[in-house]
Amino acid sequence: MSTSRDFILTVEGLTVSFDGFKAVNDLSLYLEHNEIRVIIGPNGAGKTTVLDLICGKTRATDGAIRFKGQDLTRMKEHQIVRSGVGRKFQNPSIYDDLTVFENLEVSYPRGRSVMGALAFRRDQQVIDAVHEVAETIFLADQLDRRADLLSHGQKQWLEIGMLLIQEPDLLMLDEPVAGMSVAERKKTAELLKVITRNHTVLVIEHDMQFVGDIADRVTVMHQGQVLSEGSLAHVKADPKVVEVYLGH
Amino acid sequence: MKTTPSASSLMSRENLYFLVLAALLLLVFPVLLDAFRLNLVGKYLTYAFVAVGLVLCWGKGGILSLGQGVFFGLGGYCMAMFLKLEASSPEATASQSTPGIPDFMDWNQVTELPWFWQPFHSFSFTLIAVVMVPVILALIIGVAMFKRRVGGVYFAIITQAIAAILTILIIGQQGFTGGANGITDLRTLMGWDIRGNEAKTVLYFVTAGLLLACVLLARHVLGSKLGRILVAMRDQEDRVRFSGYDVASFKVFVFCLAAALSGIGGALFTLQVGFMSPSFVGIVPSIEMVIFCAVGGRHSLLGAVYGALLVNAAKTGFSESFPELWLYAMGALFIAVVLAFPNGIAGLYQRYLMPLEKKILGGLGKAARTPSTAPARQMEETP
Numbered sequence: 207m208s209t210s211r212d213f214i215l216t217v218e219g220l221t222v223s224f225d226g227f228k229a230v231n232d233l234s235l236y237l238e239h240n241e242i243r244v245i246i247g248p249n250g251a252g253k254t255t256v257l258d259l260i261c262g263k264t265r266a267t268d269g270a271i272r273f274k275g276q277d278l279t280r281m282k283e284h285q286i287v288r289s290g291v292g293r294k295f296q297n298p299s300i301y302d303d304l305t306v307f308e309n310l311e312v313s314y315p316r317g318r319s320v321m322g323a324l325a326f327r328r329d330q331q332v333i334d335a336v337h338e339v340a341e342t343i344f345l346a347d348q349l350d351r352r353a354d355l356l357s358h359g360q361k362q363w364l365e366i367g368m369l370l371i372q373e374p375d376l377l378m379l380d381e382p383v384a385g386m387s388v389a390e391r392k393k394t395a396e397l398l399k400v401i402t403r404n405h406t407v408l409v410i411e412h413d414m415q416f417v418g419d420i421a422d423r424v425t426v427m428h429q430g431q432v433l434s435e436g437s438l439a440h441v442k443a444d445p446k447v448v449e450v451y452l453g454h
Numbered sequence: 455m456k457t458t459p460s461a462s463s464l465m466s467r468e469n470l471y472f473l474v475l476a477a478l479l480l481l482v483f484p485v486l487l488d489a490f491r492l493n494l495v496g497k498y499l500t501y502a503f504v505a506v507g508l509v510l511c512w513g514k515g516g517i518l519s520l521g522q523g524v525f526f527g528l529g530g531y532c533m534a535m536f537l538k539l540e541a542s543s544p545e546a547t548a549s550q551s552t553p554g555i556p557d558f559m560d561w562n563q564v565t566e567l568p569w570f571w572q573p574f575h576s577f578s579f580t581l582i583a584v585v586m587v588p589v590i591l592a593l594i595i596g597v598a599m600f601k602r603r604v605g606g607v608y609f610a611i612i613t614q615a616i617a618a619i620l621t622i623l624i625i626g627q628q629g630f631t632g633g634a635n636g637i638t639d640l641r642t643l644m645g646w647d648i649r650g651n652e653a654k655t656v657l658y659f660v661t662a663g664l665l666l667a668c669v670l671l672a673r674h675v676l677g678s679k680l681g682r683i684l685v686a687m688r689d690q691e692d693r694v695r696f697s698g699y700d701v702a703s704f705k706v707f708v709f710c711l712a713a714a715l716s717g718i719g720g721a722l723f724t725l726q727v728g729f730m731s732p733s734f735v736g737i738v739p740s741i742e743m744v745i746f747c748a749v750g751g752r753h754s755l756l757g758a759v760y761g762a763l764l765v766n767a768a769k770t771g772f773s774e775s776f777p778e779l780w781l782y783a784m785g786a787l788f789i790a791v792v793l794a795f796p797n798g799i800a801g802l803y804q805r806y807l808m809p810l811e812k813k814i815l816g817g818l819g820k821a822a823r824t825p826s827t828a829p830a831r832q833m834e835e836t837p
Contacts, residue, residue, distance in 0.1 A: 261696060287698035299693040301686040312686050313697045317679055320707045326679035365693075372698065 208441045213408050214239050215260070215376055220269035222259060231430035232269070237376070240385060242407045244396065244417050246441075247427035253410045254296065256427070257378045260408075261287045261293040273376065288318070292374035296381050298361035302354035304346055306364060309353050310336045313368035335371055342400060343367035344393060363397065370401065377401065377449035378408045383416050411440040414438075426450075471756055472669070479662040489651040496658035496726045498766035499665050501526075501719045503719025505747040505758035506665075506672050507712030509569045512744070513752035514676060516688030517605070520612030522716050522743045524620050525588035527735030529717025531631075532587055534730035535571060536580035537640035537648075557639070562629035571630075577644060584721040585694075585714045592713035595708035603702075605691075614737055621736035636731025640724070648725060668715055669755050675711070676755070684708060716743075745784060748791050751800025760799055 217235040221228060230252045237243055245253045258264040260271055262283040278286050287293075300308050314335060314391040319327035340346045343363040348356065353364060362382055371378055382398075383391045391413070398407060398420050411417050417424065417438060424441050426434040434444040441447050459795045504522050524751055544554040559567070573579045575796020595616065599609055624631045632638070640648070647653055673683055687694045687701055695701045724730045733739065741767075758820045765787070774778045795802050 234694060263692070263696075275603065282700070283695050284698050284700045287696055293696045295692070295696075301682075301689050301693070303685050304682055308682050309686075310678065312682050312694075315698060319700075320680065320703050323680035323683055323704075324675070324678050349461045368693075420732050 211238070212239075213237055216270070216272040217256075217260070217409075218270050218272075220256070220259060220271065221267050221387065222255060222264060223267045228430050230259065230266075233427075233430065233432055235432070236427065237406055237408060240402055240406055242402050242409065242422045243425060244409045244411055244421040244423075245425045245427055246411065246414075246417060249431070250429075251427040252430040253427055254380055255430075257293060257380055257408070257410065258429045260286075260378065261291055263293075266449050269271045284318075286415065287374075288315075288373070290375035292369035292372055294362075294365050294369055294377070294379045294382060296384065298358065298359050298365050300353045300356075300368070301363050302352070304353060305349065306340065306351055306353055307336055307349040309364055310367055310371050312341055313371050339367045339371045342370065345395065358392075359386045362386065363394070366401075374405065376406045376408065380410045382409065383411065383413055383414065391416055393424060458513065468673075471815065472666075472673075473758055475669075478665055479666065480659070483662075484655070484658070489655060491751040492658050493651075493654045493726060494770060495763070495767075496654070496661050497723060498763050499658075499661050499759075500719040501743060501746055501761040501766060502665055502762035503592035503722070504669060504712075504716045504743045505750060505762045506755055507670055508645060508713035508744060508747035508757050509752055509758045510672055510675065510684070510715075511712035512706050512747065513754070513758075514684040514688065515705065516684075517705055517709060518610045518744070519613045519709065519712065519740075520610045520737070520744060521615075521617040522712065523735045523737075523740035524613070525713040525716035526616050526720035526723070526739070526743070527620065527730070527732070528588045528591065529584045529623075529720030530724040530730040530734060531637065531720075532574070532580055532583040532717075533721035533724040534637040534640060535574040536577060537643060537724065538637050539567075539571065539575055540643070540718050541639060541641045549565045556632070556637070558632045558635070558637075559629055564629040564708045568630050584717050588713040588717035588720075593706060596709045597702075600702040600705040600709075605705075614740065617735065617740045619736050622635065624732040624735065632731075634732060636729055636733070638729040638731075640728050643725065649728060652727060657722070657726050661726065664718065664722065665759065668718065668784045669759065672715075672755050680704070680707075742784070745788050745791075747798075749787065749798050751798030753797060757798055757800030757803075764799070 213236045215235070215237040217233060220233045220235075222230045233252075233256065235243075235256070245256065247253055255264060259266050260273075260278065262278065262281060266279050268277075273286075273289065273291060276289055278289075281289070301312065304312065307358055310326065311332060314332055316324045316332070336349070338348065339343070340349055343366060345356075345360060345364060346368065347359065353361065356364060362385075366379065366382065379398075383394050386394060395416060398409070401407060409420070421438055423436060424438050425432055426441050426444070426447050428450050433450060434441045434447050436444075479499070483492060487495060504526050508519070538556045542554060542556045546557070547553045547560070549556060550557065550560040552560055555564065555567050574583070595613070599605075599612065604612065625634045627633075642648060650659065676684075683694060683699060683704055687704060691701055705751060720730075720734070723734070746762040747758045748761070749765050750756030750759065765784070768787075769780055769784070772783055783810050791798060797804070
């Protein structure tokens with residue numbers, strides 16, 4: 207395919223079947239560099255499964271996932287991460303017993319082997335990277351706090367920061383503003399705008415206001431398939447989408 | 455980065471606790487206890503090696519192994535094989551039908567030293583084997599389990615099964631292993647009689663010294679980024695995996711390290727007690743070892759040492775007066791730990807004695823404070 211070179215992520219014919227139930231069925235998705243793509247859709251549409259498939263948490267039954275020319279379907283999870291894919295989980299997954307600084311430090315992409323971790327030194331480069339990311343995620347003054355003492359919104363930001371410090375090319379966020387206050391949502395939208403200056407972002411989100419704030423393009427999923435794709439205004443006007451959402 | 459005062463005082467406090475333990479082991483016990491009791495403490499300390507390994511593997515890494523007796527036993531058997539060969543010189547065993555082989559082999563109609571006994575003529579090989587045999591077994595188990603994502607309760611059950619299997623194997627292969635009696639009647643180490651009081655005192659100091667060294671090693675590992683990854687893995691395994699780490703290899707590493715520590719403990723046990731038997735290998739001793747660690751505090755290296763000392767001292771005391779009741783007492787102790795003080799003695803100390811100590815040492819601590827770049831980790835740095 208001649209255009210595949212222009213896309214950072216190409217998903218084609220992706221299918222996963224759990225005991226005959228096709229959670230994702232012949233799905234195709236193309237992401238351009240530095241694009242913000244939002245996936246929306248009713249519960250059970252297979253949105254989270256798509257992210258699981260891309261990052262290797264779930265293995266595809268059929269189809270291809272190509273990222274920067276590499277086939278992700280055959281790689282191990284940590285290799286996929288090292289190739290430049292970062293994934294944020296739906297519930298904030300941070301290390302409660304470590305401080306904010308240590309959370310970011312553990313995520314810093316150096317010393318990832320056993321011996322590398324033993325030999326790892328907290329040098330100026332690491333400290334600078336941690337401070338820079340902490341600044342971006344509004345946690346610069348919280349570095350010495352244990353992560354479990356953060357508010358829910360701060361935990362979400364911390365996890366985004368843990369991805370940023372890995373400098374991935376593709377960031378996948380699963381409901382990043384779930385459970386956040388209105389003010390926190392606004393700040394998160396700003397944060398994502400900053401991030402996408404040099405990252406491609408794939409987001410799952412329900413909050414339409416937030417989707418409108420950030421999305422370049424929207425993909426609507428329903429029953430494991432792409433129902434509609436385009437700008438938010440375009441998909442909102444699509445009768446199929448209206449039916450799926452209002453039919454419930 | 456910013457320095458918090460509590461962090462720096464914690465660092466120096468940690469060193470203080472270590473020095474207190476060192477003084478207790480190297481000065482107080484040898485001065486206060488007679489040779490017999492000191493030897494008993496030496497024996498307890500060999501279990502502390504296992505408990506320290508369990509802090510790394512279970513407390514920090516979240517991998518509960520109910521089969522540490524396997525590694526303790528393997529280390530112990532390696533040492534016992536060397537000592538037994540030395541005690542079975544052709545002159546000493548002249549009355550046997552095959553002189554020059556261990557007595558139990560002769561009783562079991564074995565007429566030739568088995569191949570796997572041969573290298574144990576060498577002391578340097580034995581020293582390597584004490585560490586490497588447990589490590590290699592742990593490596594095989596670890597790779598087989600962790601690469602397949604077997605963890606938690608399933609892993610604990612499998613380690614327990616391995617403990618049972620090894621016991622059955624040792625007892626069944628009586629001609630090669632000494633069977634249920636174990637390898638007994640060990641006498642000398644490179645010509646040095648290990649049975650006398652003087653030798654036992656020397657061995658006590660060797661044990662205490664090595665234990666302190668192992669605690670320092672473990673502290674170094676926990677202080678590195680690897681230590682933080684272990685804690686991270688325990689709480690959020692997937693997050694670590696999706697941060698680009700091969701989680702299985704970290705688990706294998708810490709499991710092997712715990713096995714190596716257990717093996718060293720086992721070898722020192724054999725030296726001090728003078729024999730090794732399957733009763734230190736199986737399910738019950740393996741669970742006891744977990745209890746030592748739990749009572750001391752599974753997050754605390756020093757707590758684990760105290761746990762091993764206290765539980766074993768209680769066991770000896772109890773067994774002297776009410777031998778039948780010990781198992782019940784230990785069961786009750788374990789329930790008490792789980793229900794009432796899940797962080798063990800170290801947790802109790804932190805909660806009740808540390809505030810008191812802070813009041814008393816407050817002025818002293820201020821003077822001793824040195825700048826440090828480490829962030830505060832109050833919950834992690836336990837005594």
